[in-house]
Each structure stands twice: as C-alpha cells, then as structure tokens.
Amino acid sequence: MHNLAVYRHFSPARVGVLARNTLTQLVRMRAFYFLLIFSVIVLVSALLIQNFTFDPARQLKIMKDMSFFAMSMFGTIFAIVATANLIPKDVEDRTLYTILAKPVPRFEYLLGKYLGAMLVIVLSMAVMMLMLCVVLYLRQQALLTEQQALLDAGAPHAEEIAVVIDELKADGPSTSLITAAAAICLQAMVLGAVTLFVSTFASSGLFTVVVAFMLFFVGYIEPVVVDYWRGSMESLGSFANACIHVVELIFPNFQSFNLVDDVVSGKTLPLSLFFKILGMGLSYVVVYLLAAYFIFADKEL
Amino acid sequence: MEPAVRIDHLTKVFKVPSLKGQRVTAVSDLSLQVAPGEIYGLIGPNGSGKSTTMKVLLGLIAPTKGTTAVFGQDSRKVRSRVDVGFLPENPYFYKFLTAEETLHFYGRLGGLRKRAIRERSKELLALVGLEHARDRRLSGYSKGMLQRIGLAQALIQRPRLVVLDEPTAGVDPAGSRKIRDLILKFREDGISVILSSHLLEQVQEVCDRVGIIFQGKLCREGPMEALMAIEDQTEILLERASPELIARVKALVDEDAQASLLRAGHPRTTLERLFLEETSGESPDTRGGSQDA
Numbered sequence: 001m002h003n004l005a006v007y008r009h010f011s012p013a014r015v016g017v018l019a020r021n022t023l024t025q026l027v028r029m030r031a032f033y034f035l036l037i038f039s040v041i042v043l044v045s046a047l048l049i050q051n052f053t054f055d056p057a058r059q060l061k062i063m064k065d066m067s068f069f070a071m072s073m074f075g076t077i078f079a080i081v082a083t084a085n086l087i088p089k090d091v092e093d094r095t096l097y098t099i100l101a102k103p104v105p106r107f108e109y110l111l112g113k114y115l116g117a118m119l120v121i122v123l124s125m126a127v128m129m130l131m132l133c134v135v136l137y138l139r140q141q142a143l144l145t146e147q148q149a150l151l152d153a154g155a156p157h158a159e160e161i162a163v164v165i166d167e168l169k170a171d172g173p174s175t176s177l178i179t180a181a182a183a184i185c186l187q188a189m190v191l192g193a194v195t196l197f198v199s200t201f202a203s204s205g206l207f208t209v210v211v212a213f214m215l216f217f218v219g220y221i222e223p224v225v226v227d228y229w230r231g232s233m234e235s236l237g238s239f240a241n242a243c244i245h246v247v248e249l250i251f252p253n254f255q256s257f258n259l260v261d262d263v264v265s266g267k268t269l270p271l272s273l274f275f276k277i278l279g280m281g282l283s284y285v286v287v288y289l290l291a292a293y294f295i296f297a298d299k300e301l
Numbered sequence: 302m303e304p305a306v307r308i309d310h311l312t313k314v315f316k317v318p319s320l321k322g323q324r325v326t327a328v329s330d331l332s333l334q335v336a337p338g339e340i341y342g343l344i345g346p347n348g349s350g351k352s353t354t355m356k357v358l359l360g361l362i363a364p365t366k367g368t369t370a371v372f373g374q375d376s377r378k379v380r381s382r383v384d385v386g387f388l389p390e391n392p393y394f395y396k397f398l399t400a401e402e403t404l405h406f407y408g409r410l411g412g413l414r415k416r417a418i419r420e421r422s423k424e425l426l427a428l429v430g431l432e433h434a435r436d437r438r439l440s441g442y443s444k445g446m447l448q449r450i451g452l453a454q455a456l457i458q459r460p461r462l463v464v465l466d467e468p469t470a471g472v473d474p475a476g477s478r479k480i481r482d483l484i485l486k487f488r489e490d491g492i493s494v495i496l497s498s499h500l501l502e503q504v505q506e507v508c509d510r511v512g513i514i515f516q517g518k519l520c521r522e523g524p525m526e527a528l529m530a531i532e533d534q535t536e537i538l539l540e541r542a543s544p545e546l547i548a549r550v551k552a553l554v555d556e557d558a559q560a561s562l563l564r565a566g567h568p569r570t571t572l573e574r575l576f577l578e579e580t581s582g583e584s585p586d587t588r589g590g591s592q593d594a
C-alpha cells in the first residue's frame with residue numbers, strides 16, 4: 001500500500017534517470033573521442049589555412065565550412081549509430097526485463113533512451129560550437145589587426161582593404177552561426193527519432209543503420225526528386241499529387257536543415273527561419289517517437 | 302486479503318519465427334495463487350513454461366488468454382509493478398555501471414529518493430555480500446556476483462512480492478546457501494516470494510507451497526508437507542544407529558504381518574522423486590516441432 005501512493009503515470013524524474021543513464025553509457029563507451037578529432041581538425045585547419053590562401057576573408061570562410069562539415073558529419077553519424085543499438089542491446093542483454101519490471105511505462109523508457117542520446121549530441125555540438133567561436137574570433141581579430149596595420153601604414157588599394165575589413169567583420173562568430181548549429185542539432189534529433197523508430201522493429205543493428213542511412217539519403221534528395229515529379233507528372237492529377245504530399249510528409253526533408261552555405265557566405269539568418277526549422281524538426285521528432293512507441297508498446301520481450 | 306499473485310487460466314502461445322508460422326504453447330490454462338507472506342516454488346523441466354509465466358506476471362509479455370495480477374493489480378498495468386522485485390534468469394545489467402550506481406539507477410526507477418537509496422543500497426550490499434565490490438564496474442563481475450547484485454536490485458524499493466527466476470543458477474554452494482537464507486528471511490519479513498529452481502532440495506527447504514509445471518500445465522500443486530507425505534509410509538530417522546540396532550528393527554518389522562521394510566539407509570530427497578514421477582516423458586525442448594499448428 002505504501003508504495004502505490006507514490007506511483008505516477010508519467011514521471012519526468014524517471015525519464016531523467018533513464019536519460020542520464022544513457023548519457024553515462026555513451027560517455028563511458030568513449031563516444032566523445034569524436035570531439036577530440038574534431039578539435040584537432042579545427043585547430044589544425046586554423047593554423048594551416050593561413051598558408052593556403054592569401055585572401056584573409058576566405059580563411060575564416062574555410063574554417064567555418066570545415067567545422068560545420070565536421071559537425072554535421074558528427075551529428076548524422078552519431079544520431080544513427082548511437083541510437084540504432086540503444087534498444088536492441090537492452091533487449092538482447094535482457095537488461096530491459098529488469099528495467100520494465102520496475103514501475104516504468106514503456107514510453108518513458110523510449111523517451112529516456114532517446115533524450116540521453118540526444119543530450120550527448122547537443123552537448124558535443126555545444127562544445128564544438130564554443131571551440132569554433134573562440135578560434136574564429138581569435139583568428140578574426142588577428143587578421144583585422146593585420147589589415148588595420150596595412151591601412152595605417154598607408155598601403156596602396158586602401159578601398160580594397162576596407163572591403164576586406166568589412167568582410168572579415170561579417171565572418172566572425174555570430175548568432176547566425178548558432179542558428180546553423182542548432183539546425184544541425186535538430187537534424188540529428190530528427191534522424192535519431194527516425195532511427196529509434198526503425199530499431200523498434202528491425203531484426204538487427206546493421207539493418208537499422210542501413211535503413212536509417214537510406215532514409216537520411218531519401219530525405220536529403222527529396223526536394224530534388226519531388227520537384228522533378230511535380231514537373232513531369234502535372235497531368236497525372238490529384239492522386240499523384242496527394243502521393244507526393246504523403247511522401248513529403250513522411251520523409252523529413254533534411255535539406256531544409258542545411259543552413260551552412262548561407263552562414264559560410266556570411267549571411268545573417270533571420271530568427272523566423274530558426275523557429276520554422278525548430279517547429280518542423282520537433283514535429284518530426286514527436287511523430288517518429290509516437291510511431292516508435294506504437295510498435296514498442298506491444299512488443300513481446 | 303488480496304493474494305500476492307493471482308494467475309487465472311493463463312495461456313501463452315508464441316509464434317515461432319519460422320517459415321511455416323509454427324506456434325508453441327508455452328503455458329496452457331495455468332491457474333495459481335500465492336498468498337501474502339507465502340513462499341511458492343515453481344518447478345518443472347526445461348522449457349516447461351516457468352519463465353514465461355513469470356514474464357507474463359511482470360507484464361513483459363502479454364497473455365494469450367487469461368489474466369494475471371499482483372496484489373489485485375492487473376499485470377498489464379505499469380502500476381502493478383510498484384510492489385514487485387524481479388530477478389530474471391541469468392540476469393545481466395549495465396556493464397558500465399558500478400554496483401552502487403546500479404542500485405541507484407533501479408532505486409530511482411522504483412520511485413525512491415536519493416537519500417533513501419543511499420541508505421538502502423548500503424544495507425542491501427551488506428545483505429548480499431558485495432560491500433567490497435561496490436565501486437567496481439559490473440563488467441568485472443562473476444556470475445555469482447551478478448546474481449547477487451540482481452537480488453539486491455530486485456529488493457531496492459522494499460517490494461512486498463519478489464519474483465525469482467532460478468536465483469541460484471550458476472552460484473556456488475556457499476553462495477547458493479546464502480541466497481536460501483535470504484529467502485528464509487523474506488518469510489520473517491512477510492515478503493511473498495514466487496521462485497523457480499532446478500535445485501529441488503532447496504525448494505523443499507524454503508518453500509511453503511510448490512507447483513509442478515510440465516508442458517505448460519500445472520500438474521501437481523500443494524503445501525510442501527502434503528506433497529511430501531506418502532500416506533501409507535512411515536519414515537524412521539535414526540542417528541548413530543549401530544548395525545545391530547538396525548538388524549533388530551528389521552527383525553521386528555519382519556515379525557509384523559502387514560508392514561514391510563522398504564528401505565534402510567540415508568534419506569533421499571522426496572521432492573526429486575515426485576518431480577521425476579510427475580514429469581516423466583519427453584521434455585518440451587527435446588520433443589521438437591510444435592504442439593498445435
């Protein structure tokens with residue numbers, strides 16, 4: 001009797017415990033080694049680029065480009081590989097028996113596992129972002145002083161140098177940079193939810209990974225394909241159109257999370273764009289998590 | 302009073318992953334009850350459906366037919382698990398956690414607060430004899446140690462019912478004795494237990510009631526003494542009896558018109574005899590094929 005009073009149908013504390021446990025698991029599996037590699041890439045590139053190019057503004061652009069490439073690689077690979085085995089491993093090791101034998105609703109278990117993996121991604125991204133911003137800022141300041149010194153020394157082509165300085169100023173750390181990183185995080189979260197969903201019915205970890213990568217690929221080329229279909233099948237009428245709509249709805253369009261090109265070129269991203277991506281990303285996460293739960297709820301263990 | 306365990310006409314049919322879509326009836330029309338404070342032993346050959354019954358009881362798999370309940374709460378509801386501790390067969394926990402972290406994890410899932418868990422896990426680690434290994438990761442644990450941390454984990458939130466699937470499998474005799482003593486202590490504390498085991502001597506020692514399950518059916522059930530008693534036989538247990546004394550007893554029996562001496566020697570486990578009697582025939586795992594298509 002004493003215990004029954006305590007039980008709640010949904011307990012954020014339990015989800016938190018499961019998420020933290022997953023975080024510990026991934027950390028102790030040394031998933032963070034990737035971060036180390038990343039820092040080496042960023043720092044080394046920052047040091048070496050000065051030798052590649054004489055164009056100062058390009059140095060910052062290349063740095064941003066490389067860092068964001070590494071970040072989205074990390075996000076994509078980690079979201080799929082780390083999430084794919086979370087549940088199958090617990091099922092296989094029968095650890096799940098002991099967890100679900102406690103008063104833990106299956107939905108909390110799924111959510112906890114998912115959030116734990118996402119926490120690793122978000123934390124890693126934050127660290128990478130911080131590192132990028134620091135290095136970018138230092139390099140930007142160094143280049144600015146360099147250019148200012150040229151200007152002060154009365155170098156020829158003063159207007160050109162002024163243009164370079166303007167460009168350098170636009171290429172430093174900015175909120176747009178953070179927006180782009182957040183978009184990468186969101187893409188990883190959507191991908192993680194898709195992978196979790198696949199893993200609830202997949203027969204093996206390899207199957208999950210392969211299918212998840214395929215879905216990612218489909219989502220990535222989706223806008224191109226859909227445009228092509230729209231162009232070629234106009235005469236097919238409303239049924240075909242509805243089909244295309246369904247495809248568009250089911251497969252997340254991963255292209256829309258890609259803000260890297262805009263950011264690298266120094267464009268300022270509007271906040272509304274961020275919220276649009278946030279809304280879309282979270283919707284997909286919710287839908288795929290619910291779908292995963294739908295299958296997992298009645299699973300025989 | 303509400304029974305600790307109520308299993309009503311439970312049937313569980315598994316679809317076996319195969320091309321022909323075969324089915325295996327793991328448990329068929331099984332009913333049993335465990336009273337509060339009672340220690341119930343479920344025995345039966347390999348593949349007879351003991352683990353399956355326990356998994357249904359814990360809501361890990363859904364019954365095909367029938368219902369199961371813990372303290373009156375349907376097993377399909379998560380709420381029914383508040384008052385249960387479960388030790389699965391060959392338990393396996395997160396390797397990357399230490400013993401203490403493991404207990405913390407399960408304690409939190411059981412709804413305990415941090416402070417309560419700290420005290421409780423100290424108590425439990427002492428109880429199962431793992432104090433020396435509290436800071437070691439479970440990846441370095443032996444089978445017996447895993448079994449013991451599994452027991453501690455099951456007890457963390459002070460459940461009123463403990464479900465133990467082969468708690469002494471793979472544990473050495475000394476450890477197995479310790480687990481037996483623990484179970485006897487549960488009785489003192491009024492905790493109900495349902496356990497399965499292949500060590501019949503132990504079952505005979507600790508259980509109040511036993512059910513013998515064979516091919517998914519409960520074929521014999523009753524209080525330990527009743528099952529063990531053979532009405533028309535009497536056992537005389539002597540200590541330090543000289544051969545002459547035994548010869549005299551034999552002679553005495555021979556004089557009697559009705560009685561006959563069946564056996565003189567060291568007593569044998571009668572539960573084992575009963576077990577073999579009830580479950581003679583092929584075991585389901587060796588029978589091969591499906592029971593019903």
Ligand SMILES: Nc1ncnc2c1ncn2[C@@H]1O[C@H](COP(=O)(O)OP(=O)(O)OP(=O)(O)O)[C@@H](O)[C@H]1O
Binds near residue numbers: 316317345390586
């Ligand atoms: N998930 C499953 N899918 C298909 N068949 C299963 C499944 N689980 C159990 N079975 C079958 O159900 C029957 C009962 O299995 P169960 O594990 O309950 O036996 P048990 O009494 O615990 O045996 P043991 O003493 O070996 O532990 C067996 O024939 C087994 O093959």
Ligand SMILES: [Mg+2]
Binds near residue numbers: 390
């Ligand atoms: Mg078993």
